[in-house]
Amino acid sequence: xxxxxNTIKWVSTYAKQLFNTPRTTILKKHxxxxxxxxxxxxxxxxxxxxxxxxxxxxxxxFRSLKSWSPISILFITPLAFCAGYLVVRRYAPYARGSGxxxxxxxxxxxxxxxxxxxxxxxxxxxxxTKIVSSLLMVLGGAPIGREGPTIQMSASxxxxxxxxxxxxxxxxxxxxxxxxxAAGGLAAAFNTPLGGIVFAIEELAKIHVKYxxxxxxxxVILAGLTAxxxxxxYLYLGYPDVARHGLLTLFTIGFVALISGLAAGSMVEFxxxxxxxxxxxxxxxxxxxAITIGLFIAAxxxxxxxxxxxxxxxxxNTALFTVNKTVGLDxxxxxxxxxxxxxxxxxxGGVFAPALAAGASVGAYISHVLDYTGTSANILxxxxxxxxxxxxxxxxxxxxxxxxEMTDRHGVVFDLMFAGMIAYLAALVVNRHSLYEYLKKEYIxxxxxxxx
Numbered sequence: 390x391x392x393x394x395n396t397i398k399w400v401s402t403y404a405k406q407l408f409n410t411p412r413t414t415i416l417k418k419h420x421x422x423x424x425x426x427x428x429x430x431x432x433x434x435x436x437x438x439x440x441x442x443x444x445x446x447x448x449x450x451f452r453s454l455k456s457w458s459p460i461s462i463l464f465i466t467p468l469a470f471c472a473g474y475l476v477v478r479r480y481a482p483y484a485r486g487s488g489x490x491x492x493x494x495x496x497x498x499x500x501x502x503x504x505x506x507x508x509x510x511x512x513x514x515x516x517x518t519k520i521v522s523s524l525l526m527v528l529g530g531a532p533i534g535r536e537g538p539t540i541q542m543s544a545s546x547x548x549x550x551x552x553x554x555x556x557x558x559x560x561x562x563x564x565x566x567x568x569x570x571a572a573g574g575l576a577a578a579f580n581t582p583l584g585g586i587v588f589a590i591e592e593l594a595k596i597h598v599k600y601x602x603x604x605x606x607x608x609v610i611l612a613g614l615t616a617x618x619x620x621x622x623y624l625y626l627g628y629p630d631v632a633r634h635g636l637l638t639l640f641t642i643g644f645v646a647l648i649s650g651l652a653a654g655s656m657v658e659f660x661x662x663x664x665x666x667x668x669x670x671x672x673x674x675x676x677x678x679a680i681t682i683g684l685f686i687a688a689x690x691x692x693x694x695x696x697x698x699x700x701x702x703x704x705x706n707t708a709l710f711t712v713n714k715t716v717g718l719d720x721x722x723x724x725x726x727x728x729x730x731x732x733x734x735x736x737x738g739g740v741f742a743p744a745l746a747a748g749a750s751v752g753a754y755i756s757h758v759l760d761y762t763g764t765s766a767n768i769l770x771x772x773x774x775x776x777x778x779x780x781x782x783x784x785x786x787x788x789x790x791x792x793x794e795m796t797d798r799h800g801v802v803f804d805l806m807f808a809g810m811i812a813y814l815a816a817l818v819v820n821r822h823s824l825y826e827y828l829k830k831e832y833i834x835x836x837x838x839x840x841x
Contacts, residue, residue, distance in 0.1 A: 429550040429566070430573050433543040437577035440520055440542070444535045447527040448699060455530070455695070462530060462687045469529025470683030471676055473522045473736030478672065481518035483510050483832065486732060487739040488519065488541025489592075490825045492571045494832035495544065496593060499563040510832060511548040511567070515541060522737035529683055530690060530698035532727040532746075536578045537739025543574025568593050581794035588787045592825070629709040630764040631771065631801050638768065641759065642804055643811050645769050646776040649751045650812030653744065653780020654819025656725050661820075661827050663733045679734040686727060697723040701746020705774070708753040709796075714766050716753035724750045740781060740824065745792070748777025768801055775805045776812035783816065783823035785809030 455462055477485045491510040498506045519538045526533055547570030554560055568589050576585030690698050708714050728743035752773025756766035771792055778788040789805040
């Protein structure tokens with residue numbers, strides 16, 4: 390018995406000495422700093438997966454309703470748009486729209502140590518409201534995406550975990566949590582880890598990457614692995630066959646990028662113009678706007694072209710993976726106007742996927758006009774996707790890496806980057822800033838956040 394007590398005493402003494410060495414003290418510090426990121430990354434990945442499943446489910450419900458009774462969408466869509474707006478208006482006004490402008494605004498507010506303002510932009514209430522509102526919009530066939538909302542939701546989860554960290558623990562800055570949360574959200578939403586990292590550096594980071602690189606890589610890897618563990622190592626768009634034919638293809642890619650960049654810049658201008666026009670709207674007028682746009686989307690889809698409905702992933706898949714790559718000019722127009730109108734209803738929903746779909750439509754239309762077919766058309770479709778997204782976000786490398794990872798087409802990565810750079814320059818002709826830079830101003834007034 391005495392020997393056991395002496396052994397325990399010796400082990401205890403040795404352990405204290407071991408864990409009080411400078412090396413183990415540093416190890417403990419890094420472990421306590423990393424643990425919150427690990428927890429937040431796994432939770433964010435699980436939420437992203439659940440949200441993806443629900444989003445797809447509600448899209449399928451809308452398709453079923455449309456097939457069962459096509460005329461019913463003339464009633465369902467306006468009601469869904471109205472409900473999507475009212476949920477946001479009632480429970481979390483700053484859950485409206487994409488969510489990326491709110492994340493960018495939060496980063497700037499964190500540098501001013503304005504914690505109260507950040508809590509209005511990133512919170513668990515935002516997460517719940519974002520999910521409910523966007524699903525209602527999807528139930529009505531709204532041309533919106535889930536990727537922007539996933540980014541704001543993930544940043545909100547990281548913000549919540551950051552606030553739970555004990556004061557005695559070594560902490561990183563709030564900016565680190567917001568940036569890594571947003572990057573992890575994008576990585577989980579698209580299954581694109583490199584895209585998440587590049588997005589954080591190109592769009593969000595205002596500080597040198599060396600100050601948050603470890604946390605960033607950890608968040609992207611864990612959130613992505615969590616999503617893959619449930620959904621599997623899927624590609625967002627699969628493996629389209631592509632072919633290019635020397636210098637002529639490069640000139641054609643440049644033309645597609647030019648048109649897509651100008652069109653995307655015009656879409657940004659249109660969205661901002663609507664926001665300015667709606668600034669003085671009262672609640673009743675906002676409700677009427679949501680109902681009117683819902684009715685417009687439904688009427689166009691019922692009487693003219695149902696390509697206006699949904700995130701646009703069906704359009705991308707059809708253009709890339711079927712022999713029927715013909716896209717009419719009306720579809721191109723509707724894939725630009727529809728998301729712009731829906732984005733301004735006040736409900737939750739992003740423009741990432743709709744921008745990719747609009748770019749795919751531009752690429753498919755131009756390939757048809759120039760008589761490009763099969764794998765030759767696919768390179769123009771992919772470059773159109775990169776170009777249009779670049780025109781919206783002004784992040785050419787993020788756009789190129791996202792499309793590259795979605796399709797696993799290593800052989801055309803330089804073509805995608807070339808298209809992104811041309812589109813970036815073309816979009817600058819229309820307006821100087823990205824959509825998110827314009828919209829973030831709504832959340833960073835001179836003193837406090839203005840009432841919506």
